[in-house]
Amino acid sequence: MEIRPIFSTILRNPVGLVLIGLQVALTLAIVVNALHIIGTRLDNMRASAGIDENNVLMISSTAFSVDDKPLDIARTDLDYLRSLPGVVNAMAVNTLPMTGSGWSTQVEAAEDPDSHDIATAIYFADETLVETLGLDLIAGRPFRAGEVTPFSMDDNLRPPVVIASAAAVLDLFPDLERPEDALGRLIWNGDENDRAASEIIGIVDGIKAPWRGFSVKIFDHVTFVPHIPTFDKSARYAIRSEAGQLDKLAGNVREQLAAQNLRRVVGEPRTFPEVRERFLRGDKSMAVMLIAVVVLLLLVNVLGIVGLVSFWVTQRTKQIGTRRALGATRGNILRYFLIENALITSVGVLLGAVLAMALSNWLASEFSVHRLPWYYLAYGAALLNALGLFATCLPALRAAGIAPAIATRSV
Amino acid sequence: MLSMQDLSKVYRTHLVETHALREFSIHVEEGEFVAVTGPSGSGKTTFMNIAGLLEEHSGGRYQLDGVEVSGLSDRERSAMRNEKLGFIFQGFNLIPDLNLFDNVDVPLRYRGFGAKERKLRIERALEQVGLGSRARHYPAELSGGQQQRVAIARALAGEPRILLADEPTGNLDSAMARAVMEILEGINAAGTTIIMVTHDPELAARARRNVHIIDGQVTDLQSSFADSALGVSAPRESAA
Ligand SMILES: Nc1ncnc2c1ncn2[C@@H]1O[C@H](COP(=O)(O)OP(=O)(O)OP(=O)(O)O)[C@@H](O)[C@H]1O
Ligand SMILES: [Mg+2]
Numbered sequence: 001m002e003i004r005p006i007f008s009t010i011l012r013n014p015v016g017l018v019l020i021g022l023q024v025a026l027t028l029a030i031v032v033n034a035l036h037i038i039g040t041r042l043d044n045m046r047a048s049a050g051i052d053e054n055n056v057l058m059i060s061s062t063a064f065s066v067d068d069k070p071l072d073i074a075r076t077d078l079d080y081l082r083s084l085p086g087v088v089n090a091m092a093v094n095t096l097p098m099t100g101s102g103w104s105t106q107v108e109a110a111e112d113p114d115s116h117d118i119a120t121a122i123y124f125a126d127e128t129l130v131e132t133l134g135l136d137l138i139a140g141r142p143f144r145a146g147e148v149t150p151f152s153m154d155d156n157l158r159p160p161v162v163i164a165s166a167a168a169v170l171d172l173f174p175d176l177e178r179p180e181d182a183l184g185r186l187i188w189n190g191d192e193n194d195r196a197a198s199e200i201i202g203i204v205d206g207i208k209a210p211w212r213g214f215s216v217k218i219f220d221h222v223t224f225v226p227h228i229p230t231f232d233k234s235a236r237y238a239i240r241s242e243a244g245q246l247d248k249l250a251g252n253v254r255e256q257l258a259a260q261n262l263r264r265v266v267g268e269p270r271t272f273p274e275v276r277e278r279f280l281r282g283d284k285s286m287a288v289m290l291i292a293v294v295v296l297l298l299l300v301n302v303l304g305i306v307g308l309v310s311f312w313v314t315q316r317t318k319q320i321g322t323r324r325a326l327g328a329t330r331g332n333i334l335r336y337f338l339i340e341n342a343l344i345t346s347v348g349v350l351l352g353a354v355l356a357m358a359l360s361n362w363l364a365s366e367f368s369v370h371r372l373p374w375y376y377l378a379y380g381a382a383l384l385n386a387l388g389l390f391a392t393c394l395p396a397l398r399a400a401g402i403a404p405a406i407a408t409r410s411v
Numbered sequence: 412m413l414s415m416q417d418l419s420k421v422y423r424t425h426l427v428e429t430h431a432l433r434e435f436s437i438h439v440e441e442g443e444f445v446a447v448t449g450p451s452g453s454g455k456t457t458f459m460n461i462a463g464l465l466e467e468h469s470g471g472r473y474q475l476d477g478v479e480v481s482g483l484s485d486r487e488r489s490a491m492r493n494e495k496l497g498f499i500f501q502g503f504n505l506i507p508d509l510n511l512f513d514n515v516d517v518p519l520r521y522r523g524f525g526a527k528e529r530k531l532r533i534e535r536a537l538e539q540v541g542l543g544s545r546a547r548h549y550p551a552e553l554s555g556g557q558q559q560r561v562a563i564a565r566a567l568a569g570e571p572r573i574l575l576a577d578e579p580t581g582n583l584d585s586a587m588a589r590a591v592m593e594i595l596e597g598i599n600a601a602g603t604t605i606i607m608v609t610h611d612p613e614l615a616a617r618a619r620r621n622v623h624i625i626d627g628q629v630t631d632l633q634s635s636f637a638d639s640a641l642g643v644s645a646p647r648e649s650a651a
Contacts, residue, residue, distance in 0.1 A: 002520050005509055005516065005520075008508075009508040009509065012508045013508065319504075319506050322500070322504040323506075323521075324465075324489070325465055325492060325504075326492070326493065326517055326518040326565070327490065327492045327494070327521040327522065327569075328489065328493075329485070329489045329490075330485065331486075332489075332521060403465075404464075404465040404466075404492070405460050405466045407465065407498070407504055408456055408459065408500060
C-alpha cells in the first residue's frame with residue numbers, strides 16, 4: 001500500500017539495501033547450492049551399487065613370496081571357493097564399487113586421441129562376472145573363458161573386448177539414443193603413438209564406480225576388462241553367497257581359505273554392506289557439515305537483519321512517534337518495517353538467484369555435478385523471505401510499541 | 412469542541428510521582444484560537460499531548476468533539492488523531508527521507524484516501540502555505556520557517572477540526588515566526604479551532620483567548636479579554 005515512498009526512502013539510504021541485499025544474496029546463493037549438494041548426497045545414500053549387495057563379500061590374500069606364482073594361487077583359490085557350499089560363484093577382482101580405491105582411465109570415442117573422452121573406472125573380471133556380482137546385463141554377452149587373460153603390473157591395458165556401464169556409453173557417445181546401441185562400437189585408449197581399441201560386447205546397468213569425488217557422473221562410469229589381476233603377491237576375490245548366507249560365509253571363509261595354502265596371509269573378509277556403510281559415512285559427514293553451514297548462514301542472516309532493523313528503529317524513534325501522532329496505528333508501523341524488509345530481501349533474492357546460478361554453473365563445469373534445479377531457488381527464495389520477515393518482526397514490534405508522545409517529548 | 416473537567420495526569424517513575432496536571436479544567440469552543448502560556452515545566456506539553464490523544468490522562472473527564480475519550484482503544488485513538496486533529500511540533504518533525512509531497516502524504520495514506528484525492532489535497536495544502544512549487548524538494552533543502560510551513564500543510568491536508576501546535580515558532584526567528592503565525596490566523600479565520608502553546612508574548616497577544624497554566628492548573632484569562640484588550644495577557648506572560 002505504501003510501497004513507493006518506502007522504496008524511495010530505501011534508495012535515499014542505500015547502505016541498508018546494500019548490506020542486507022548482499023547478505024541475502026550470498027546466503028541464498030550458498031544455501032541453495034549447499035542444499036542441492038545435500039540432496040544429491042542423500043540420493044547417493046539411497047543409490048544402489050548395481051550388484052547383489054546383500055550377498056557379496058571381498059577377501060584378500062597376500063603371499064609370502066613373489067615366487068609363488070600368483071596366477072596359480074588365484075586359479076587354485078577360485079576353484080576351491082567355487083566348490084564351497086553356499087557359494088554361488090567367485091572371481092578375482094581388483095576392486096568393487098564404493099570401496100574408495102581402484103583404477104580409472106581416460107577412454108576416447110574414436111581413434112583420434114583428441115576426440116571426445118570420459119574418465120571411467122576399470123574393473124577386472126572373468127567369465128563369471130554376471131553371476132559373481134549379480135550384475136544387470138541389459139545387452140550383449142558376458143566375457144567368454146577364452147577371452148580372459150592374466151594381467152600383471154607391467155602390462156599395458158589393451159583389452160580386445162570390454163563390458164561397459166550404460167551411463168558410460170551414453171556419455172562417451174552422445175549420439176546414442178539407447179545404451180544398447182553401443183554394442184559393437186569401439187572405445188579407444190593409449191597415447192598418441194600407441195592407440196588400442198576395445199569392442200563393447202556388453203552393457204551393464206546401474207553399476208557404480210569405487211569412488212565419486214565431487215563428480216556425480218564419474219560414479220556411473222564403469223568399464224569391465226577381461227583380466228585376472230596377478231599383482232605381485234596379493235590377490236583379491238569377490239565371492240557371492242547364496243541368498244541370506246553372507247554372514248555365515250564371512251564367518252568361515254577366512255580360515256577355510258587360509259587352510260588351503262599356508263604360505264600367505266588371508267585378510268579379514270569385507271562384506272559389501274560394510275563397504276557401503278563405510279563409503280556413505282563420508283556422505284553423511286559431508287551432509288551434516290553442509291547442514292551446519294546452512295544453519296549458520298541462515299542464523300547470521302537473521303541476526304544481521306535483526307541488528308540493522310533494530311538500529312533503524314532506534315534511529316527513527318522520533319519519526320515513528322510522529323507517524324503515530326499523525327494517525328498511524330501500531331499495525332501501520334509494523335507493516336512499514338515488514339514492507340521495507342520484504343523489498344530489500346526481494347532485491348537480495350533476485351541478485352542471489354543470479355549468483356546461485358553462476359555458482360551452480362561453476363560447480364557443474366568444475367566438478368561435473370548436476371545443475372541446480374529451479375525449485376531449489378524457489379524454495380530458497382521463499383525461505384529467505386520468510387526468515388527476513390521473522391527477523392524484522394522482533395525489532396518492528398518494538399517500533400510498533402513506541403509511544404506517540406515521543407513526537408513532542410524528544411528533541 | 413474540546414472539554415476537560417477535573418483532569419489529572421500523574422507521571423510515575425520508580426522514584427517519584429509527578430503531578431503534571433491537577434484538577435485541570437478547560438472548555439474550548441469551535442473556531443477558537445487559544446494561546447497557552449506558562450512557565451517551563453508547568454504542564455503545557457502534557458495538556459497538549461492529552462488533548463491530542465498522544466497520552467492518556469490519569470483521572471477526570473475529557474470529551475473531544477462530543478466523544479468521551481477515556482474508553483477508546485489505541486486504534487480508535489489513532490483514527491481520531493488522524494481524522495480530527497492536526498499537529499504542529501516545535502521541531503517540525505518532518506521525515507527527512509521523504510520529499511515535501513510525500514511528507515504531506517503521510518497522514519493521508521493512513522486515512523485511506525485514494526491516490527487522486529491525496530494528490531489534490533497535498534497540492535492544495537502546499538499551495539496554501541506558499542510551497543506549491545517545492546513539492547519534490549527534501550526537508551533539508553528548506554529553511555526552518557519553510558519546514559514549519561510544510562508541517563502546517565501536513566496538518567491541514569486532512570482538514571482537521573482542531574489544530575494543536577506546541578511552540579510552533581520556538582525554533583524560528585521572529586520574522587519567520589510572524590509568517591507562521593499569519594498562516595495559522597488564516598486557518599483559524601477559515602473555521603479551524605487552534606490551540607497553540609507559545610513562550611512569545613507578542614504571538615500570545617494576537618490570539619483571541621489566552622490560557623495560562625501554572626503548576627498543572629489553568630488560570631484562564633477569560634475569552635472576554637481577547638475581545639476587549641489584546642495586550643492584557645502580555646504582562647502575565649512576562650512572569651513565565
Ligand atoms: N514522561 C514523563 N515522565 C515523568 N515526568 C514527566 C514526563 N513528562 C513530563 N514530565 C514532568 O511533567 C511536568 C510537566 O511537563 P511538561 O512537559 O508538560 O511542561 P511544559 O509546560 O511543556 O514545559 P516547557 O515549557 O519546558 O516545555 C514536568 O515537571 C516534567 O518534568
Ligand atoms: Mg513543553
